[in-house]
Amino acid sequence: MRSVLAILMLTPRTLVPTDVLIDRVWDTRPPAKARESLSVYITRLRAALRQAIGESVRLTGRDSGYELDVDPETIDLHQFRRLRRQADVLAADSDCERAVSLLGEADRLWRGQAFAGIRGDWVARMRDSLDEERRAAILKRIECELELGRHADLVGELRHLLAQYPLDEAFIAHQMTALYGSGRPGEALSLYRDIRSCLVEEQGTEPGPLLAELHQRILRHDPGLAVRPGSLRQYSPHQGRVSRPDTLPPETAEFVGRSAELELLTRQHGLSREHGDTPQISVIEGMAGVGKTTLAVHAARAVAGQYPDGAFYLNLHTHDPGHPSLDADEALHRLLRMLTAPATEIPDAFGERAALLRA
Known part of the structure; x- marks a missing residue:
């Protein structure tokens, strides 16, 4: 039942075909009477929703599938994606201060692992995809904070992130940049040596171009790595509009026939x-x-x-x-x-x- 709800919440106010639901709930191993079992799940889910939140959310069904009629803004994933889109626009417009604020708000919507406790191959793939969305948002926020000159403030957070993503070269590069900008070039170079040794011993490969180039820039004290605090652009009636905000709900792959x-x-x-x-x-x-x-x-x-x-x-x-x-x-x-x-x-x-x- 939780799997069905999660699938429908990914595409609110959009008809999800019955066959798609069956494939995603049971992967390649549907029961003999999958449609009947799905119908039972829908009935139970509809009753549970009604008991929990009344009639504010409606689960409707037709011969071809089912649709969850709920405002996307009440679902944390769609809030996250909207905030991320808005932050991307702000960052592209060099308004890093407000982009950082929105990306921080977006990350706070995560209260644990996506689809926690729900099993299945499709769910596992979707969980990995959503985790990657979060990773990309975190990287963008840190990039913006580096633009704002907050190198010293980021060192501790990046240390925790590297424990979670130990060989992620994007996070490693950000940590090297943060250390260098905090007046700790020796630690930045030491981090590179440690990562290089780990990659050579465990994977038989050298660091990628991103880290290799950054390593050389640190060695030659590249002026481009110097801390340059970003500007804060306040909202005002004359310059408060971002270059292109976008709050449209997410599109769905199942849109057909129109x-x-x-x-x-x-x-x-x-x-x-x-x-x-x-x-x-x-x-x-x-x-x-x-x-x-x-x-x-x-x-x-x-x-x-x-x-x-x-x-x-x-x-x-x-x-x-x-x-x-x-x-x-x-x-x-x-x-x-x-x-x-x-x-x-x-x-x-x-x-x-x-x-x-x-x-």
């Missing part, structure tokens, strides 16, 4: 951009559960390159019995937070919030 509608939506936006800057509004209507949100997200992803200022997703919860509808004040507050405006700098008055968003 090519005509997707082409219509994307073509309309393309024509609108060709004939001026008049905003283009598209309305998608249909019964609950038919995939309106998924279609909208795919269309938004397809035309996102035409909107360099950003792409935003805001759920107003107007027909969601599990959540109160957003009023205009709260909607503006959430949009400003998507722009990474500090909560303490968002005004209380509606008019002032609207003016800040337009600035």
Whole structure:
């Protein structure tokens, strides 16, 4: 049952075909009556969700599969990915201070190993993939902190990370850089010698180009390794927007059967951009559960390159019995937070919030 819930939470508000669920739950060893067993799991899961959180999350099923109707922002993985996307934009815009803040917030969402206690080959592969996402986010944060000149502060943390990733050359390079920037070049060189000896003895190989080049730069006291504290760019009405924030929900591989509608939506936006800057509004209507949100997200992803200022997703919860509808004040507050405006700098008055968003 936990496996089914985990699979559905990876792609919220998206229909997951029954065959896909069976393959992921039982790998290559499904029971003789896999569909019946899956149906039992779904029934139990639906009852457990109802008992735990009421009707705010709905698990719906059709002949072709099942869908978990839940706001992605209530799932830690999708929060993590959104924060990481926003941080990447900030880092690309040289706003390392705020990128570090978002990446730290993203890492704090991890409360242990992904899919802890759930077995299976597919789950194991997905767990490794998610662990790699976290590793990449940690590396990016440390890279940004080095740009900010926080070498001495990172030495202790990197020592713990090297215990977790003992032969990871990216972390080793960051530790050598942190040591050198902290006035400890001897320790940086000693770390390189220790790692080299370990690689030669255990794997019969030399350190890669990244470490080898860094080793040479330290030996010749390369000025490029000197600590240069990064600048802190504060949010303001005139320069608070990041180069390209993106809060769209994640796409899913299972999106099929909407090519005509997707082409219509994307073509309309393309024509609108060709004939001026008049905003283009598209309305998608249909019964609950038919995939309106998924279609909208795919269309938004397809035309996102035409909107360099950003792409935003805001759920107003107007027909969601599990959540109160957003009023205009709260909607503006959430949009400003998507722009990474500090909560303490968002005004209380509606008019002032609207003016800040337009600035």
